[in-house]
Amino acid sequence: MNGIKKRRAEARKVSNDRYVKRRQEVIAAAAKVFKENGLAATSIDDIAKATGLNRASLYYYVGDKHELFGEVIIDVVKHNVEMAEKIRDSEGEAEEKIHQLFGSLLRSYNDYYPHVHVFMQEDFSQISHNKASDWLDLQRRFDRALIAIIEEGMQRGSLRSDLPVRLVAFGLIGMVNWTHRWFHPDGPVSCEDVAQVFAKLAIEGMRKAG
Template identity: 25%
Template sequence: MARTQQAVEADAANRSVPERLLGAATRLFAERGYEGTSVQEVVAAAGVTKGAMYHYFGSKDDLLYEVYARVLRMQTEHLVRIAAQEGAPVADRVRDAAADVIVTSIANMDDTVIFFRSMHQLSEDKQRAVRAERRRYHKIFRDMVVQGQEEGIFRTDVPADLVVNYFFGSVHHLSTWYHPGGTLTGEDVGRHFADLLVAGLRPES
């Protein structure tokens, strides 16, 4: 059933000011591009004042950074939780982690696309901060692959770094072919990608 305009507006009113600003920025950056969107347009779409925005975000640059950083933080929290599951076989943890990053990337596709399209607009400090957080994420994922190799669960003829670069290269290209409303849900794609990754890591019998 289609939601009423009143329900949509009620949801927006119940969101915090930062959430409203980030939601408006994501939509406008996706529609008009980062350079083509003004701060005034963002605050107007969010229904807040410039003063309210500058209370939480120092600049439009900060908004762009947070659009992607919040997704990366969420994905890292998920990964840390998955990697720390005591007693869970490493193959299961790698599969769960691989599926999670696909599902969350698809669920936040606009944020990811906007960021990679406009990352060069950020200050060098912010670019370094994002790259450092992505390296941390990849290292946690890589460490699970290494553990599987050391336990004889995964093949050792392919370096773990190459496994990580191969898999996340596929993740970063999701936006070039995935379309919501198609025959595959985000969960379907996550399951298939995860199964393919783990199957490819198994030693040849």
């Protein structure tokens, strides 16, 4: 195993196109297996079977299933966090920003399915310990961006200020997160339709009367 680990480290350092492409295929295959079985019930043999590799060959691309779990979703999560921060820092009213945020999140869920499904259904404590602080930082960055948008609306008077801002933010996040239980890109409802309904519910619920 130490020999394979060394070869894997060397391959990542060189990062040739063939290796990168094959590793991305392994990550995509793992995402489907995690979605179907869940992380706990998925073995490295399940992932090897889905990729068409034997166990030894799979270890050339990834150390273990927990590393794969992190790799499945890290790029999407980073993209969504950066998107939320960009919307927060943009011009416009808070209501418009909330609408943009819902639209961007639901499009991400649609475009990166089943990766985001895995992200929302699993326990992040299963991520490798050396990555745990990175995930916590990403989560906090997203929370801060959304809270800032809501606070901006409250301060400018467009959103009601009699609601706890953090509770409102977590409620909005929960609306999106729960979609993993029923939304599918090929289903009867589009991501744009979901985003429109969610944004309307959120904005009208928070809009200051009068």
